Amino acid sequence: MRSIHKIQVRSYASSAKGYTHYFAGAPLNRLAWLRTSPGFLNAVVRSPETRWVLFNEGKPLLATPPTGTAALARLSTQDVLALLGPEPFFSQAQNPGDAAPADVKELQAARMHGPPVVFLGLHETVEGAHALPSTEFSARQGAEAVVARIQGTPYFSLDVSDVAPANVDAALQGSQPGRDGAKLEFVDGRAAMSLIDQFDSGVFSVARTLVDWTARNKFCAGCGSPVYTLWAGWKHGCTSLLPWAAKSAEKPCPTSKALNNYMHPRTDPVVIILTVSPDNSKILLGRNRNWPKNFYSALAGFVEPGESHEDTVQRELWEEAGVKVLGMKYSSTQPWPFPANVMAGYYAVADPSEPVRTDLDNELEDARWFTREEVLSVLANADGASAKQAPKWDSGVEENAPAAEDAAKTKNEPLFKGPPANAMAGVLISHWAHGKVDVSLRQDGDLL
Numbered sequence: 001m002r003s004i005h006k007i008q009v010r011s012y013a014s015s016a017k018g019y020t021h022y023f024a025g026a027p028l029n030r031l032a033w034l035r036t037s038p039g040f041l042n043a044v045v046r047s048p049e050t051r052w053v054l055f056n057e058g059k060p061l062l063a064t065p066p067t068g069t070a071a072l073a074r075l076s077t078q079d080v081l082a083l084l085g086p087e088p089f090f091s092q093a094q095n096p097g098d099a100a101p102a103d104v105k106e107l108q109a110a111r112m113h114g115p116p117v118v119f120l121g122l123h124e125t126v127e128g129a130h131a132l133p134s135t136e137f138s139a140r141q142g143a144e145a146v147v148a149r150i151q152g153t154p155y156f157s158l159d160v161s162d163v164a165p166a167n168v169d170a171a172l173q174g175s176q177p178g179r180d181g182a183k184l185e186f187v188d189g190r191a192a193m194s195l196i197d198q199f200d201s202g203v204f205s206v207a208r209t210l211v212d213w214t215a216r217n218k219f220c221a222g223c224g225s226p227v228y229t230l231w232a233g234w235k236h237g238c239t240s241l242l243p244w245a246a247k248s249a250e251k252p253c254p255t256s257k258a259l260n261n262y263m264h265p266r267t268d269p270v271v272i273i274l275t276v277s278p279d280n281s282k283i284l285l286g287r288n289r290n291w292p293k294n295f296y297s298a299l300a301g302f303v304e305p306g307e308s309h310e311d312t313v314q315r316e317l318w319e320e321a322g323v324k325v326l327g328m329k330y331s332s333t334q335p336w337p338f339p340a341n342v343m344a345g346y347y348a349v350a351d352p353s354e355p356v357r358t359d360l361d362n363e364l365e366d367a368r369w370f371t372r373e374e375v376l377s378v379l380a381n382a383d384g385a386s387a388k389q390a391p392k393w394d395s396g397v398e399e400n401a402p403a404a405e406d407a408a409k410t411k412n413e414p415l416f417k418g419p420p421a422n423a424m425a426g427v428l429i430s431h432w433a434h435g436k437v438d439v440s441l442r443q444d445g446d447l448l
Helices: 039-047 075-084 143-149 165-174 199-214 309-321 372-378 424-433
Strands: 049-054 060-064 117-123 153-159 183-186 228-230 235-238 268-276 282-288 299-302 327-336 341-349 364-371
Touching: 049 075, 049 183, 049 199, 049 364, 060 199, 060 341, 075 183, 075 199, 117 143, 117 199, 153 199, 199 327, 199 424, 235 341, 282 372, 282 424, 299 309, 299 364, 309 341, 309 364, 327 424, 341 424, 372 424
Parallel strands: 049 153, 268 341
Antiparallel strands: 049 060, 060 183, 117 153, 228 235, 268 282, 268 299, 282 364, 327 341
């Protein structure tokens, strides 16, 4: 067998019109060049076409009509107006109700007052109508002119976590969906994965990531001062640099100069690795010691500083299972908003005759090889496609298995339970099991 230093790497990224993962597809034109334009933002908030998606403690608001299926609740500006705080909604100054001077960069589309709001983008519903950073869609044309030219539905997110519950309830009951009899409920994000469709998943993905980023990052990483949002929620600013901030003899916050990536949303890369035997007949799956009983999935790990994705694939398989990689293929990536990751899927090839070890970093309780027939039987079982409560392997907080998972096996219980079908690991497993991808190792060590 080849040594780990002679790995043959070949990628096979899908075409632009190929497989689109859940949470992916970027269904909105984000109009990023207009995020710094308070005129555009304040005008588009007032558009009757604008819709708002709400979050409470990271949970999206879903609407289930009397006859129909659940979807992200889409509220109008009129529905949420009482929750937004004082106008102007963007480029706010020190005192509520005051507008910031247009020439102060520290106040570009800033929000100082009211709950966090993010401009998500525009769902363009007219075929061939795509807003571009061109003259007719430039902020220099005037806000009203730009808003009149865009065709589609503008989307904003609103985080009501710190809004009085009574005020939120009143707004929901008085909203159009509420008056129409829809059930409005804040639902756990992972539970929503089995309820909302592909389009909504893409809107949810960007919205929840930004909502979570602002909720988690309250203070400047450069100097420790509180932060506020700029650029319609897409950037943080340090309050020590505001025009009215008290001047200090100490050095100014380092964010006052150059580009500082900690003031922008971050996305942490993770590799999801489905390990396949050289003859393409078996896959290696593992279970974390804190996962629900009998739950197995592809191995995974965060990309560390100074690593390429390929480096991480090799390191994670070696650290977690003592497996040497003979080759690998890139599959695709998936945004993962729990809280802010991009999952890079890889197929790796390893020798199933070599011993598998779980006593190295002690992260795994077990790792074993499964045949294609075994995997197909699990996928065909209603209880095997995913555990009743999939583990939060991406959150950094391990959870013990629910008591119900500890019950004795029934005769209909599958050999193991796998990840959700719309998660990267579930897609990799399903595509391999159903022959949609061939990961074989030729005699010369290259991948087919």
